[in-house]
Amino acid sequence: MAFFSKLKDRLFKSSSKLEEGLDAIVEDGGQEETVEAPAPLPEPQPAPDAEPQSTPTAEPAAAEEPPKPQPAEKLATEEPVVAPEPTPTPQPKPAPAPTAPAAPKPGLLARLTGRTTAPTEVKRELDDDMLEQLEELLIASDMGVDTALRVTANIAEGRMGRRVSSREIKEMLAAEVARIMDTVARPMPLYPSKPQVVLVVGVNGSGKTTTIGKLASQFRAAGKSVVIAAGDTFRAAAVEQLQVWGERAGVPVLTAPEGSDPASLAFDAMTKAEADGADLLMIDTAGRLQNRQDLMEELAKIVRVIRKKDPDAPHNTLLVLDATTGQNAISQVETFQKLADVSGLVMTKLDGTAKGGILVSLADKFGLPIHAIGVGEQIDDLQPFDPEEFAAALTGLETS
Numbered sequence: 405m406a407f408f409s410k411l412k413d414r415l416f417k418s419s420s421k422l423e424e425g426l427d428a429i430v431e432d433g434g435q436e437e438t439v440e441a442p443a444p445l446p447e448p449q450p451a452p453d454a455e456p457q458s459t460p461t462a463e464p465a466a467a468e469e470p471p472k473p474q475p476a477e478k479l480a481t482e483e484p485v486v487a488p489e490p491t492p493t494p495q496p497k498p499a500p501a502p503t504a505p506a507a508p509k510p511g512l513l514a515r516l517t518g519r520t521t522a523p524t525e526v527k528r529e530l531d532d533d534m535l536e537q538l539e540e541l542l543i544a545s546d547m548g549v550d551t552a553l554r555v556t557a558n559i560a561e562g563r564m565g566r567r568v569s570s571r572e573i574k575e576m577l578a579a580e581v582a583r584i585m586d587t588v589a590r591p592m593p594l595y596p597s598k599p600q601v602v603l604v605v606g607v608n609g610s611g612k613t614t615t616i617g618k619l620a621s622q623f624r625a626a627g628k629s630v631v632i633a634a635g636d637t638f639r640a641a642a643v644e645q646l647q648v649w650g651e652r653a654g655v656p657v658l659t660a661p662e663g664s665d666p667a668s669l670a671f672d673a674m675t676k677a678e679a680d681g682a683d684l685l686m687i688d689t690a691g692r693l694q695n696r697q698d699l700m701e702e703l704a705k706i707v708r709v710i711r712k713k714d715p716d717a718p719h720n721t722l723l724v725l726d727a728t729t730g731q732n733a734i735s736q737v738e739t740f741q742k743l744a745d746v747s748g749l750v751m752t753k754l755d756g757t758a759k760g761g762i763l764v765s766l767a768d769k770f771g772l773p774i775h776a777i778g779v780g781e782q783i784d785d786l787q788p789f790d791p792e793e794f795a796a797a798l799t800g801l802e803t804s
């Protein structure tokens with residue numbers, strides 16, 4: 405519940421654009437029609453709130469990494485709060501059905517008597533022009549050309565020539581988006597290894613430090629002992645910022661003198677975390693642009709050194725992506741994947757983007773797990789990723 409409203413509120417910037425675009429497409433060339441009783445929805449009814457917390461289960465992760473996982477625990481502690489929602493069984497929706505046959509009569513009478521109370525809505529025939537407009541809209545929302553084409557093709561399948569309302573097109577789109585995102589919504593897996601080494605990488609300012617602080621706080625609240633290593637040894641300010649987050653999360657931050665080798669800090673931090681019996685060691689790294697070859701090499705070195713200490717480490721390599729960077733996120737994933745064997749993504753700043761479609765594009769292209777999303781700058785502004793809620797928020801479905 406908390407998650408839903410937060411995402412909904414904060415994704416408004418993103419949803420409103422897509423939502424307005426979808427409304428405009430239907431209105432452009434559409435005609436107002438009287439709403440027939442309980443309008444039969446197109447077959448793939450997405451049932452947006454049917455299984456809200458189904459996603460952050462870890463079965464897929466377990467299936468993929470059979471050797472070690474003792475699959476994930478939820479990242480977001482408020483996840484149980486979502487549970488109460490589905491119970492509201494007062495769904496008197498089925499009831500209106502019997503009244504359906506009677507509905508046209510009063511509508512007609514009302515019209516004859518000049519009291520036009522019958523509700524109307526704009527519908528447009530789903531044709532090539534409409535699909536083209538839809539493709540353009542999705543591409544503009546950063547969904548990427550390939551994904552946009554695939555999504556529209558799926559929407560079109562079996563529905564060409566049908567008259568659709570704005571709400572129906574949003575439902576179809578939300579169902580497609582949720583289907584793509586369903587496979588990638590997975591919390592960060594936890595392993596029995598002690599310490600489980602989590603390397604956090606990304607370009608400058610993507611939100612690595614903030615995400616580490618938020619994650620550390622959540623893991624700590626889940627009863628894990630966490631240690632953070634300040635791997636950005638180049639900037640004193642970065643270390644200080646991490647120390648602030650360490651304090652907020654209540655976890656120790658290991659540092660090294662400014663300018664020292666981040667790989668050796670990572671090695672020392674592993675030794676220390678092991679000696680302390682820590683469950684998790686989260687290693688922050690300096691932000692590096694994917695086109696800076698030297699820095700990317702340095703990252704590869706950090707990974708090599710970590711593996712000297714534990715060949716299975718880093719157990720998780722989280723790539724933190726800033727959702728506001730749009731399509732550039734694609735090349736970030738490609739480059740970081742080559743050097744650091746990225747195991748999962750955290751998408752930050754979803755509260756500030758007008759183009760949440762990038763997540764759909766990433767999921768469709770790489771299939772990397774999305775462990776969490778950042779929806780603000782506060783310590784509790786990191787949420788598990790829920791495909792249905794995301795799809796509904798992105799398309800503006802729940803606001804219609």
Ligand SMILES: Nc1nc2c(ncn2[C@@H]2O[C@H](COP(=O)(O)OP(=O)(O)OP(=O)(O)O)[C@@H](O)[C@H]2O)c(=O)[nH]1
Pocket residue numbers: 606607608609610611612613614615636642645690691692751752753754755756777778779780781785
């Ligand atoms: N609105 C919003 N801001 C965020 C989010 N995550 C991080 N930020 C902000 O983004 C800015 C950069 O975050 P950092 O955590 O310092 O990013 P970084 O990747 O560690 O940065 P470098 O160390 O410079 O590479 C800060 O102002 C954060 O408060 C988020 O989910 N939403």
